[in-house]
Amino acid sequence: MSSPIISLKGLTKHYGSLKAVDDLNLDVQKAEIFGLLGPNGAGKTTSILMMLGLTEPSSGTAHVCGYNATSNPIAVKKKVGYMPDNLGFYDQMSALENLVYIGRLNGLAETKGKARAIELLELLGLKDVMHKKTGTFSRGMKQRLGLADVLIKEPEVIILDEPTLGIDPAGVKDFLALIKQLSKQQGLTVLLSSHHLHQVQQVCDRVGIFVNGKLLAQGNIDTLSQSLFGTDAFVTTINLTQAVPQPWPLETELKQFDALKKIMIHDQEIEFTCSREFTAPLVRFLVEKGYDILGVHQKSYGLDEIYQKYFESNSINQTKP
Amino acid sequence: MKSQPATRKPFGVMVHKEIADQIRSWRFAVLIALILLTFIASMYVSLSNIKSATGNTNDPDRIFLYLKLLTITDNSIPPFHVFLSFLAPLLGISLGFDAVNSEQNNGTLIRLMAQPLYRDNLLLAKFASAMVIVSSLFVALALLMIGGGLILTGVRIEPEEFLRILGFIALTIAYVAFWLSLSITLSVRFKQAATSALVAIGIWLFFTIFYQIVINLIIKSIIPDPNFLSQAQVMYYNELILNLSRIAPNQLYTDGITTLLMPSVRSLGPITMEQMAGAIPSPLPFKESLMIVWPQVSGLLASTIACFALAYYLFMRREIRG
Known part of the structure; x- marks a missing residue:
């Protein structure tokens, strides 16, 4: 395994007595999309600011692209594009001018920067409005311009803070698809923070759950749900045409399967709880026994449930002094 | 040292953009418009009175x-240099009062800070x-005035005069610079531009109105009855009042010009009869x-630098959030 492109070790930040970030350890590999998930005020933005050297950690280190972000922020900022959560542009300048300005600050020559800016605006579907002042832009357009703004310096890593905030659902979908596509095409490492679970679920390779300054768990969604829900991770619901008699004669036969943990019957609906993915054998079994199946629904645990679970355990911890 | 070429460049780019924005x-x-108007009005008045003045x-x-x-x-109206002592602070304040906080409120500051440039460059x-x-x-x-004067009067300008005008x-x-750096400092300190x-x-x-009054009040309450003072003591108190009033930058500027x-x-202070003899x-x-004006000039420059240093101090280690 190559060395991680973002490496945070024991990162801690206090604001007075408040611990905004508490002993954060995190590695993000190259070309990975990592989602930093957590409720508002969990310390996501603070962690990101420390990665960029925009605020000093109380203790611990943040290394990005091999540079220490606290002592050498300029080197980090050359390689990292950052899109803040409420990003603004110079309203009196056009989209193109805004982009070219940032490009020039990154050392691009005027003509080359302009060519690249136009290229990016085309990629992000803003070519028609590139001479309009950004003051007239909608939130979604600004968000896309923000992405162009991040990409103009040809970064190795892009950090997006709440990139989907305030965009409509269709826009979010396009935006995330675009991020994913860019990441795959250019081998970009993406770190995005969000409190929108579903959106992050769509694009992230790995997620970290961040609550009250602590990283509670990290991994891909499957491992997370496995570790959380353990044996109850797979639930299959099957609807039949006729009501199932109680007690069900087949129940003893079904108990033979070691993967099957629990069977719940409500009239025409049977809910199977399994320790692994077990839908197909169940369906085959029922069909062989002559049942007419109307519908099969395999419930998979998403981030919502994971999140919920963490909040539950978290609130329990909090009530205990 | 090693990153010198890379950091010079963003600075130039930023200055370029800021100038364009301001203009x-x-x-x-x-x-x-305000300054041009004042300039034209005071030039008109002084040109119409120039004959009597040079004939005196x-x-x-x-x-x-x-x-x-x-x-x-x-x-009928104050001369140009008095006008300027009012307008220069206004100019400095209006060019700097929203320098940093407006960027912060627009969300452009954080975006700018995420670029590879040193904070102080901003x-x-x-x-x-x-x-x-x-x-x-x-x-x-100044060049307009000299040129206009040359055309209208045909009188040759002395090198000495030219130097004096340049000094002015x-x-x-420098006076505008003081107010500018003060207002930039305030723009770092306060979140709202207003x-x-x-x-x-x-x-x-x-400084322009109340400072003089405050000094007079304080001095009046501490000064002994002048009738019982020796001449040296009177001189001393005079000097004290002058020096106190010179804390005000506008006094320094007026003295200087x-x-x-x-x-x-x-x-610029009181002169004794022996000195005048x-x-x-x-x-x-x-x-x-x-x-004579060198202390005033250094005083102005020093206050400018002090304000600017304060702005640095407030800005450099501050956490910037979007």
Whole structure:
């Protein structure tokens, strides 16, 4: 395994007595999309600011692209594009001018920067409005311009803070698809923070759950749900045409399967709880026994449930002094 | 050292952009109109009175036609240099009061800070761009005045006069620089642009109007009855009052330009009869005038730098959030 492109070790930040970030350890590999998930005020933005050297950690280190972000922020900022959560542009300048300005600050020559800016605006579907002042832009357009703004310096890593905030659902979908596509095409490492679970679920390779300054768990969604829900991770619901008699004669036969943990019957609906993915054998079994199946629904645990679970355990911890 | 070429460049780019922004803004248009109007009005008044002023044989400064153009008036309006002592703070404040906080409120500051540039470059660029604008404005005005005077009167300008006018311009620029750096400091300190503008104007009003009153009040309460004082003590208290009033930047500026534009001014404090004895009421050479105002100039520059240092201190380690 190559060395991680973002490496945070024991990162801690206090604001007075408040611990905004508490002993954060995190590695993000190259070309990975990592989602930093957590409720508002969990310390996501603070962690990101420390990665960029925009605020000093109380203790611990943040290394990005091999540079220490606290002592050498300029080197980090050359390689990292950052899109803040409420990003603004110079309203009196056009989209193109805004982009070219940032490009020039990154050392691009005027003509080359302009060519690249136009290229990016085309990629992000803003070519028609590139001479309009950004003051007239909608939130979604600004968000896309923000992405162009991040990409103009040809970064190795892009950090997006709440990139989907305030965009409509269709826009979010396009935006995330675009991020994913860019990441795959250019081998970009993406770190995005969000409190929108579903959106992050769509694009992230790995997620970290961040609550009250602590990283509670990290991994891909499957491992997370496995570790959380353990044996109850797979639930299959099957609807039949006729009501199932109680007690069900087949129940003893079904108990033979070691993967099957629990069977719940409500009239025409049977809910199977399994320790692994077990839908197909169940369906085959029922069909062989002559049942007419109307519908099969395999419930998979998403981030919502994971999140919920963490909040539950978290609130329990909090009530205990 | 190693990153020198990479950091010089963003600074230039920022100054470029800031200048363009300032010039395109409405506020700059208004200020320029105000200053041009004052300039034209005071030039008109002084040109119409120039004949009587240069013909006045009791005035040792009468030979300096161009200095006269800047200073004489028929009392209908103040002369240009007095006008400037009001307008220069306004110019400095209005160019700097929203330098940092407006960027922060628009969310552009964090985006800018995420670029590979040193933080101080932002402050420096804001300051430098405004200074470039102000300097070109005043130099242009001075040259306009000299050129206009040459055409209208046909009188040759003395090198000495030219130097004095340049000194006057330089001092004015330094004065604007003080207010500019003060207002940039306030723009770092206060999140709302309106607050920082109000505070800056408050400081300006305090120094121009109330400071003198406050000093008089304090001195009156502590000074003994003048009838029981020796001459040396009277001198001492006079000096004290003057020095206290020189804490105000506008006093420094007024002292400075008066000496530069009126060559016959020999001292800014009280002069004893012994010192005056044998003195011929004639203009001083430029170098001597410069020596007299040097403390004032250094005082102004020092306060400018102090304000700027404070801005650095407040800005450099601050956490910037979107």
